[in-house]
Amino acid sequence: MPARMIEDGVYYVGSLDWDRQMFDELIPLPQGTSYNSYLIPGRDKTALIDTVDPEKTHELLKNLQELEVKIDYIVSNHAEQDHSGSIPVILDEYPEAVVLTNPKCKELLKNFLFIPEDKFKAIGDGEKISLGDKTLEFIFTPWVHWPDTMVTYLEQNKILFSCDFFGSHMATSQLYAHEIDEVYPAAKRYYAELMMPFRPSIKNNLAKINNLDINTIAPSHGPLYSPGDKIINLYKDWISDETLNHVVIPYVSMHGSTRVMVDHLVESLIKRGLVVKPFNLGQMDPGEFLMSLVDASTLVIASPTVLTGPHPLTFSNTYLINLLRPKLKYVAIMGSFGWGSRMEELLKDQLSNLKVEYLNSISIKGLPNQEDLEKIDALADEILQRHESS
Numbered sequence: 001m002p003a004r005m006i007e008d009g010v011y012y013v014g015s016l017d018w019d020r021q022m023f024d025e026l027i028p029l030p031q032g033t034s035y036n037s038y039l040i041p042g043r044d045k046t047a048l049i050d051t052v053d054p055e056k057t058h059e060l061l062k063n064l065q066e067l068e069v070k071i072d073y074i075v076s077n078h079a080e081q082d083h084s085g086s087i088p089v090i091l092d093e094y095p096e097a098v099v100l101t102n103p104k105c106k107e108l109l110k111n112f113l114f115i116p117e118d119k120f121k122a123i124g125d126g127e128k129i130s131l132g133d134k135t136l137e138f139i140f141t142p143w144v145h146w147p148d149t150m151v152t153y154l155e156q157n158k159i160l161f162s163c164d165f166f167g168s169h170m171a172t173s174q175l176y177a178h179e180i181d182e183v184y185p186a187a188k189r190y191y192a193e194l195m196m197p198f199r200p201s202i203k204n205n206l207a208k209i210n211n212l213d214i215n216t217i218a219p220s221h222g223p224l225y226s227p228g229d230k231i232i233n234l235y236k237d238w239i240s241d242e243t244l245n246h247v248v249i250p251y252v253s254m255h256g257s258t259r260v261m262v263d264h265l266v267e268s269l270i271k272r273g274l275v276v277k278p279f280n281l282g283q284m285d286p287g288e289f290l291m292s293l294v295d296a297s298t299l300v301i302a303s304p305t306v307l308t309g310p311h312p313l314t315f316s317n318t319y320l321i322n323l324l325r326p327k328l329k330y331v332a333i334m335g336s337f338g339w340g341s342r343m344e345e346l347l348k349d350q351l352s353n354l355k356v357e358y359l360n361s362i363s364i365k366g367l368p369n370q371e372d373l374e375k376i377d378a379l380a381d382e383i384l385q386r387h388e389s390s
């Protein structure tokens with residue numbers, strides 16, 4: 001992506017990654033991603049806000065060279081390498097530059113990138129620095145999504161450079177969210193995959209930026225938001241304790257018995273007017289699955305038994321759910337076994353981070369018979385009753 005002025009005296013100098021398909025070897029990127037970096041040439045000093053993934057360093061360098069500026073400050077809002085990985089090369093090319101960051105980020109950058117101590121200027125929470133005619137304010141926003149994360153506010157332009165906070169994994173030639181319909185689903189997917197475990201921290205950090213007069217939010221992934229109110233309000237929704245009466249059913253079936261149970265439960269819930277989202281764990285898009293957990297009330301885990309435990313696909317997904325801590329209220333476990341099962345006990349142990357009420361579990365030997373199907377109807381009744389009373 002070429003350098004572009006986003007508004008008076010502020011340039012986009014980042015990079016689009018149309019081809020990247022996975023992040024952290026875990027998160028699929030159906031729309032690619034971007035590594036947004038911004039340049040603010042002030043009257044006296046010039047600041048670069050974050051850099052790009054090391055794979056794209058050449059694009060950042062090209063943009064900077066075209067603008068023919070010197071760089072005095074490299075602001076590092078977050079040490080993860082997709083934003084910091086080009087810093088060593090930029091320091092080589094612009095030896096007069098220093099890295100402005102918080103003490104936590106500084107330590108991580110020293111560990112990850114071997115940046116020497118004398119290349120840093122540590123800043124404090126709320127500290128401001130002048131570029132001459134422009135002022136940057138640094139606000140520490142820990143745990144969105146690492147302990148080092150902070151945001152940078154450009155007072156004169158009312159731009160909040162938020163790094164991962166409010167980001168979306170999306171490569172697009174358009175700079176602004178209001179030009180593209182798919183941004184907000186992409187932002188929700190991003191929230192589900194990265195931010196969901198940190199709801200209390202997000203709440204604190206939203207309060208911290210609440211008194212800033214923000215015209216534009218410029219994240220380091222995906223399009224910019226101008227105005228920024230819509231994405232802030234969506235975050236407020238996602239972190240609230242309110243849930244939707246949706247039932248998410250991640251399932252695996254080896255020989256069809258668990259599938260019969262799932263199909264029956266789906267039908268039974270639909271007949272009761274509930275929104276149901278089944279996900280076949282062997283074929284699903286993990287991002288869609290995690291998005292469904294952002295505001296669902298109920299999770300029904302359906303799995304066959306493998307050597308007395310849950311199917312490994314079930315186990316790996318419940319491990320992830322436990323890490324991401326969605327605001328679920330109710331969980332039920334059901335499945336089929338051949339000769340013995342400890343599935344319920346093992347899954348409940350694995351979901352120890354969730355503060356949920358467990359509904360009646362259903363464990364069936366072999367293919368479900370009529371009596372078993374009636375137990376599934378009773379579970380649907382139980383879910384309906386809980387949803388109606390909450």
Ligand code: FEO
Nearest residue numbers: 078080082083164
């Ligand atoms: Fe986009 Fe936490 O890095």
